[in-house]
Amino acid sequence: MNAPTDQGNQLAIEFMKGLWKENPIFVMVLGMCPALAVSNTAINSLAMGLATLFVLFFSSLLVSALRKVIPAQVRITTFVVIIATFVTLVDFLLAAFTPAIHKELGAFIALIVVNCIILGRAEAFAARNPVLLSVADALGMGLGFTLALFGVGAIREILGSGSLFSIPLFGNSFEPWVVMVLPPGGFFTLGFMLLVFNWMQQRKKQTASAKPV
């Protein structure tokens, strides 16, 4: 930990784990509500992912910096108040700069407060680790969340509306799968993505166990 390279390594490890190995959506299955609710187009899911990343980053930073000051008995309440403050900030920022997206996402921006990923990372990581590590962890987790969310949103928009970022991809002959932009499509897309993720993990395990033999 003393040598700068070791610390750099540690930072990189904390950052990378959120992207794939401990991906909040695929592995820990946290924060499902926004993942499904606003992911009917690519742009909405991207905005939601970035808003969550912002809140996660700053709340982890603050929780980690204050971790020695906050009494253990009231820590959850304190975390929630910190998170709610940053969510209010994001809400007003989005309303000011991108009113169209803010209108689309509606109450779901406010619901970032109860996104289990943020409270989960505050409690499980930021409250126990120094600021730099916590920030790296938050960035990794936030990016992992954003990428997974964007994946769901892109698949749903391509299949459900035949476009990506509102740019039509197919000719007029394409019949959009309307169900994909409706609520059931969210469940199906995430279900199948988890299925593919499980399958990849299983294959990896099989090839790893096959090698020594």
Add this chain to the structure above:
Amino acid sequence: MDNLMWIFISALLVNNFILAYFLGICPFLGVTHKLETAFRLGLANVFVMLITALCAWLLNTYVLIYAPYLRLISFIIVIASTVQFVEMAIKKLSPELFRALGIYLPLITTNCAILGLALFATNKGYGLAESLVYALGAGGGVTLALVLLAGIREETRILDIPDVVKGTAFTLIVAGILSMAFMGFAGMFSGN
């Protein structure tokens, strides 16, 4: 009266909190292994939702007109303390019910369906009676969805499902089919 009825049915079936709004997915996936616990969690939800709707209405009418930027923070604090208070009250008044609800009572704090209810009810500008009916419908809808999924999962336990599909992936696909079934209610009463 018609209006109240419509709010109730709409929250219960047409705009089901879990299957149409994706609120409260975590307990939906987490605690639907058994029919019994799913039903109890649903009832606890109804209870907390009713009290939250009442508090949200009070806050929105009397306090938040002076400080609208405190909306989110005040709601979440109200919900957290309500859940704590309800927990203590039930423990004192009916130890039996308290034991039956167990860990699910405190976990309701982080259920997005509750905060969602408070936000939607105030966004729509509901009055007191409307808020309470809305809470009842939404809570009933959550209970319905939990019980339906738990029932299906109990029935499918002995099925021979491929390994990769087991677990959350399977539950999500079942939920998708359920959600599709609930889409059949869309457009109900829209003539009013």
